Amino acid sequence: MTQAAVHAGAAPGAVMAAQANNEYLTFTLGKEEYGIEILKVQEIRGYEAVTRIANAPQFIKGVVNLRGIIVPIVDMRIKFNLGEANYDQFTVVIILNVAERVVGMVVDGVSDVIQLAAERIRPAPDFSSSSFDTKYITGLGTMDDRMLILVDIEKLMSGSDMALMEQATLQ
């Protein structure tokens, strides 16, 4: 941090970007631990009652009112079949800001915010059989003895299999 401050005089933008780029918010789904870029996260909230949307896939729980904006809520546990989809006062929703949209995502729990240096990130092996398509995984990070699955959350949320956005609007 102090180092960053020293360098800030020279090229503040570059340092900030580099710094932000390797900061990740980690969360758990079942026994797996995931990491997403912190800049995509708007806030973390508790789960509240949703308004269901007709004919939507099961993992789209519905929409909620987030300070006047209608925000869809996706349950990642249902989407990736990890953990148990129960809703109580400990259920956590990560509100994301991706592709100029606001989307809420239900996860098992939020762990912490970590910094990962580039050398601690390894490319992900190709698991074509996994429910998690590899194209959304940017790499695997190591943090002590933990393994983090780093996800390009923007690409995932705007992908066609999330059925969150009109595909025509993305092209």
Place this chain on the structure above:
Amino acid sequence: MSQSHSDTQAGDASAFDMGQFHQVFFEETVEHLDNMEMLLLGIDLDAPDAEDLNAIFRAAHSIKGGSGTFGFQDLAEVTHELETLLDRVRKQELSMTREMVDALLASRDVLGGLLGRHRGNGDGVPAEVIAELVARLRELAAGTKSGGEAAQAAAVAGRKIVIECGPIEADAPPELRERLTAALAGLAQQGSPTIEHDGAVLRAGVTTLAGDEEIRESLGFVIDPARVTIVNIAAAGTPAPAADPGYGFFDDAPASAAAAPGTGEAKDPGYGFFDALPAQPAGAAATDAPQGPPRSYGRRATDAPDVVEAKAGRRGHDRNLVAAQSDATTIRVGVDKVDQLINLVGELVITQAMLVQKVNDVDAVQQQKLLNGMVDLERNTRDLQETVMSIRMMPMAFVFNRFPRMLRDLAAKLGKQIELKTVGEQTELDKGVIEKISDPMTHLVRNAVDHGIELPEARIAAGKPAQGTLTLSASHQGGNIVIEVADDGAGLSRDRILAKAMERGLTVNDAMSDQEVFQLIFEAGFSTAETVTDVSGRGVGMDVVKRNIHALGGRVEIHSTAGRGTCITVRLPLTLAILDGLSVSVGGEMFIVPLTYIVESLQPAAAEVRTVSGRGRVVQVRGEYLPLVALHEVFGLRPEVTEVHKGIVVILETEGRKTALFVDALVGQHQVVIKSLESNYRRVQGVSGATIMGDGRVALILDAVAIARDMQAAMAEAA
């Protein structure tokens, strides 16, 4: 820092600034053009209003100045010619003619086209069109008034003269000179006359519109007309009498030229006497340009009161009073900022409603201050919401103003005589509605002109004045705005519509009410016009009109009397952001049905619900069989009520057809703020949007049209 470096910086900075100002220039130019058009159309050729002429000139001048500054040479060139012509007209050197109005209107279009190209929309204007226009303007500007009358007018109009009165007898009462001075002041068109007493002669420099005869007449009350000598100095082509250069007040020529530097108007440097005059028009225009339009700009005049009243939080009072003196300041604000404000206020209202619910339980005696505070909060929130909503409100004049020009062109093309009357231009409605209502209104007006109003001969034969009248009116009625397009033309022919409908295989019968028959003209491809013109008659349009108006949550009604005229009434909600809705519950979820589509709600008897070929169900309502849609089936919900006769049926009318919607229960009627589902999610079939209820939960707004349409499609498939 080196010189060159700072130069580059300055260059960069100005390039950046220019880009920023371009948008403002474009917007202002559009306003100037619109304003110019409005004034041109309103001009009375026999007696043009000097203030209007000045305003037109100033508009052209501002555009020229701006386009020069921003390097839009093509705009500047055309406006330069325009300005030259207008300047001569304004100075009364030329009188306004119909050809001039036509040429000026044409240049307005050309300028609009050029502007469009600079803004990146439209293809601009072909060079030959511009060249032709410039030539036309030059020709008109070079022209002189025709005939003796015109020559006299030129000599008289706004000229600068010296009036010599005298000799005045030495024994004349002293008040004679005072009365003379007052009479001369009365003649002066601009400023006060400069009076000099030269022994027995009183000499005055006056700028006046009055003719020589008129001057003698008015002075005749004071002094014998024979003793009045009028010397023309600045009328076109009249050289100042070289014999009397020693009038004394004219000898400071160089000083006067210097006093009006750069005006380019000091053509008569010999008469420093008048230095205030030539400088004045140019000076006024020059100062106007950077400051923005002066007070006489009609469009600003309608803008300003809205802002003032928005601030005051009230609408619909003393509009004329405010419009008359609209020096009020306005600011340009992006619509997105206003929308954000509206969103935030919407939030505030919801939060406030939630607080009210919580506070209901507290002890009223112990928490009196809290409760008082809640009352204040409620009132302030409501006022704030009203005020913020009114920012988006714009007067109907924005729509109506485009019609005088259109009507003028249409009437000329069709050989009809039409007078346009507008009523209630100041009626306000949401900007979003204004934008979307323009096209349907244009269709309705075109139709009225083409099919409604007859040719002059036919009108006279029918005992009506040759000139037809088209009346556009707007007014508030409850939460709606009612817009009427009325003509005094031939009216709709019920028989012809019915015949045409039968020909097209529509299910009609003679027992249908007039209203139902007239609604047929909104069917796609329906036209009873005997001939197709390039104005209308192809039967495309009226169905689009109806669809557009429905999409806005509005309705269209037609009233017509054969031979007397037609009146088309459009009812629209005041704003797109708020919707009147009926909330219904199905399977624990709440849905909002837009009130505009609801005919009635009822609980049918068990015997009134039938099945058709084992699949679809119908409800019998007063002899009509209506297809039944169960909302829980549409949305895949588990309903609390499965039998139709135990629940509620809401009868919807969409696209002229009725559908029965089966729901668990009615909850209540609300005004809801419409929120988009699509901004963060996607379009959902059968849902047009969402809203936030008083308890903070989201309720979906039903797309009644889509639901009914899907139902009909499913029925057609089943059949």
